[in-house]
Amino acid sequence: MSANRPSSTAKVGFVSLGCPKALVDSERILTQLRLDGYEVTPNYDDAGVVIVNTCGFIDSAKAESLAAIGEALEENGRVLVTGCMGKGDDAQRILAEHPKVLGITGPAAYEEVLGEVRRVLPNTRTPNPLIDLVPAQGVKLTPRHYAYLKISEGCNHRCKFCIIPNMRGDLVSRPIGEIMKEAEGLARAGVRELLVISQDTSAYGVDIKYKNDFWNGRPLKSDLQTLAETLAEFGIWVRLHYVYPYPHVDKLIPLMAEGKILPYLDIPLQHGSPSVLQRMKRPAAAEKTLERIHQWREMCPELTLRSTFIVGFPGETDQEFDELLDFIEEAELDRVGCFQYSPVTGAAANDLPDQIPDDVKQARWDTFMAAQQAISADKLQRKIGTTIEVLIDHVSDDGALGRSMADAPEIDGVVHLPGATDLQPGDFVQGEVTAADEYDLWIG
Numbered sequence: 001m002s003a004n005r006p007s008s009t010a011k012v013g014f015v016s017l018g019c020p021k022a023l024v025d026s027e028r029i030l031t032q033l034r035l036d037g038y039e040v041t042p043n044y045d046d047a048g049v050v051i052v053n054t055c056g057f058i059d060s061a062k063a064e065s066l067a068a069i070g071e072a073l074e075e076n077g078r079v080l081v082t083g084c085m086g087k088g089d090d091a092q093r094i095l096a097e098h099p100k101v102l103g104i105t106g107p108a109a110y111e112e113v114l115g116e117v118r119r120v121l122p123n124t125r126t127p128n129p130l131i132d133l134v135p136a137q138g139v140k141l142t143p144r145h146y147a148y149l150k151i152s153e154g155c156n157h158r159c160k161f162c163i164i165p166n167m168r169g170d171l172v173s174r175p176i177g178e179i180m181k182e183a184e185g186l187a188r189a190g191v192r193e194l195l196v197i198s199q200d201t202s203a204y205g206v207d208i209k210y211k212n213d214f215w216n217g218r219p220l221k222s223d224l225q226t227l228a229e230t231l232a233e234f235g236i237w238v239r240l241h242y243v244y245p246y247p248h249v250d251k252l253i254p255l256m257a258e259g260k261i262l263p264y265l266d267i268p269l270q271h272g273s274p275s276v277l278q279r280m281k282r283p284a285a286a287e288k289t290l291e292r293i294h295q296w297r298e299m300c301p302e303l304t305l306r307s308t309f310i311v312g313f314p315g316e317t318d319q320e321f322d323e324l325l326d327f328i329e330e331a332e333l334d335r336v337g338c339f340q341y342s343p344v345t346g347a348a349a350n351d352l353p354d355q356i357p358d359d360v361k362q363a364r365w366d367t368f369m370a371a372q373q374a375i376s377a378d379k380l381q382r383k384i385g386t387t388i389e390v391l392i393d394h395v396s397d398d399g400a401l402g403r404s405m406a407d408a409p410e411i412d413g414v415v416h417l418p419g420a421t422d423l424q425p426g427d428f429v430q431g432e433v434t435a436a437d438e439y440d441l442w443i444g
Contacts, residue, residue, distance in 0.1 A: 010123045011039045013047030013076065015068050018055030020197050020241070022083060022107070024150040026053045029082070029113050036114065037123050044075035048121040049102065051113065054094075056084035056167060058344050062093075069098050078102060078120065082113050084167045089345065107168050108153055143393065145426030146193035146237075146409060147186050151179055151227065155199035156207075159270075160281050160349040161310065161341065164199055173205050176222040176230075177213035183231055184215075192391060192426050193237035195408065196227075202244040225251050232260035237391065239408055241266040245289055250296070257300040262405050265296075269307045272327025273320040276313055279352065293331055304406035306335035311368055312361030313341045314352035321364050325371055334379055335412050336372045340365050373438045380413075380436035390415045390443065392427040402429070404441065413439035420444065 012033055016026035029051065030040055041047050050072040054065035065085050072079045079101050081094055086106040094104060103116040154169040155162075183194060198204065205211075205222040212219045220226055225248070231238045238261040243249055245267055256263035269289070271277050297303055309324065328336065340361040343350045390402035393409065400417040407413050420443075423429065431443035 010037065010121060011041045011047050012117060012121070013041055013044055013050035013072070015050065015052045015072060017053060017065055017068060018057070018061065018084065020148045020195065021150055021199070022053055022055060024148050024197070025083070025108050025110070028110050029053070032110060032114050033117065036118075038117070038121075044072065047076055047078075049078045049080055049117060050076045051080045051082060051117070054081060054083035054085035054090075056090050057164070058342055060342070062090065062345075066094070066097055069094065069101065073098060073100055080113070080116050080120065081105070082109060083107050087167055143425055144190060145391070145393075146195065147191045149179065149183055149186070149194045149196050149231075150174075150198060151196060151201065151204050152198040152207075156203065157200065158281060158348070160279070160352070161313065161344065161347055166346055168199065171200065171203055171207045173203075173208050173222060175208070175213040176205075176220045176227055177215040179227065180215040180220070180230060183234065187234040187236055190426065191236065192428070193239060194231060194234075195239045195241060196231070197241045199242065200244055201240060201242045202246045202249055224248070225255075228252055228255055228261050237262050237405070239264050239266075241408070243267050245269075245292060250292070253296050253299045253303070256303060263300050263302045264304045264306070264405060264408070266306045266408065270310050271313065271320075271324055272309075272331075273316075273323035276316055276320050276324075279315060280310075280313060280349075290327070290330055302405070304334045305331070306337075306408070306412065307333050308337040308339065309368070310339050310341050311364040312356040314349055314356065315354040316341075316356055316364075321367075325368065328368070328372055328375065332375055332379065333372075334376065334406060335408075336376070337411070338365060338368050338372070377436070377438040380438070380441060383433045383441060384436055385433065387430055387432050388415070388441070388443075390417070390429050390431065392417075392423045392425055392429065394425060395421060395423050397421060413441065416440060416442045417444055418442070 014026065014030060016023055033040060044050060052069050052072055055061040062085060069079060069081060080103045081101050082105045084107045085094060086104045091104050094101060102120045105112040105116060152171055152173040154171045155165050156171045158165060186194065202224060204224045204227065208222055210221055210223045212221055220230060228238065232255065243265050255261050270280060270282055293305065311321065388404045390404055392400050392402040394401045400420040400423045402415045402417060403409065404415055433441050433443060435442040
């Protein structure tokens with residue numbers, strides 16, 4: 001569509017890239033747009049302006065973001081950019097490659113984005129509450145039966161491979177009353193699973209000194225344990241992501257054993273060698289991590305542990321890589337992602353000596369994934385013959401797909417239910433596991 005499109009067309013297109021935390025940012029922007037009377041369109045053709053919410057975590061994500069901006073400019077011509085690439089050198093890079101963008105804002109800059117939309121696309125229509133209905137839970141980009149609940153922004157750590165603090169700043173925790181009000185609205189709207197996310201979920205509340213806040217007249221302490229206990233009162237699945245293994249995390253395991261929150265922890269361990277973790281400047285890199293994992297499983301045998309690791313970090317020796325392999329063999333983690341280290345503009349690790357050749361990184365990644373797949377396959381084989389609860393995500397003419405308590409959406413495995421065509425997304429069903437592979441389960 002022409003760049004000379006009349007500004008009275010109060011429709012906004014939206015492209016959301018990146019992690020679940022960025023997805024929540026997109027949802028908040030879209031909700032505010034709807035409240036302001038703008039329409040949101042999935043098409044380039046009828047949009048008065050297109051917003052691209054970028055990801056800048058690694059170079060490949062930046063390249064994807066730049067390509068998305070280019071596509072929006074080509075297809076529409078009027079583009080605003082926001083998100084993690086909207087600050088510093090990345091913002092200048094956007095302008096250098098795409099000088100026709102109409103404005104750039106940084107991550108979680110909700111009011112700034114709205115101000116830019118109002119500037120380039122004035123809305124001549126006053127919102128009518130009888131027509132412009134916005135769901136109480138806000139606009140969501142996830143299926144209606146699950147939702148991400150962001151509890152804080154930013155991070156206080158300075159891991160050498162990461163630039164998140166440069167993009168999103170230091171830790172800023174939301175008051176627990178505000179979080180609970182949002183969660184309550186989601187539960188009332190029919191959400192069956194809340195996925196708690198942040199940059200560092202374990203650190204929730206430390207910046208506000210765990211101060212009390214109020215929800216429905218109740219005083220609540222702004223800490224992770226209180227939050228988990230209170231979210232459990234809704235009687236829906238509560239899943240915790242990005243949980244660093246600080247000592248107070250131990251207090252969450254009894255809540256999982258009692259069935260109050262899902263027996264699932266997403267812990268970004270990154271490596272198994274103490275010397276590599278030290279070079280990474282990782283927090284909570286305690287030597288007793290394996291011991292604590294064993295203790296957690298004694299308290300809660302159903303516990304599922306997910307983690308991510310990096311191979312080929314600068315200076316990683318063969319011995320250190322072997323230590324990583326030994327770690328995953330002993331830890332027997334259920335769900336694991338692995339990335340080959342790649343330099344990110346602005347990261348301190350770029351200046352470290354002994355950068356690892358690409359062929360070595362690839363070989364180590366192949367070895368790591370083969371070892372982990374064997375662990376995962378063995379653990380899933382043990383579930384054959386057991387009865388599990390499944391939350392249905394998708395139904396087709398061939399059957400249904402769902403997830404067990406051990407599966408987060410998009411990143412973990414799925415449960416196949418062949419022939420189960422009489423279900424709806426959001427249904428809970430129980431069934432006996434009849435087959436398994438390295439990642440998925442089958443019922444029936």
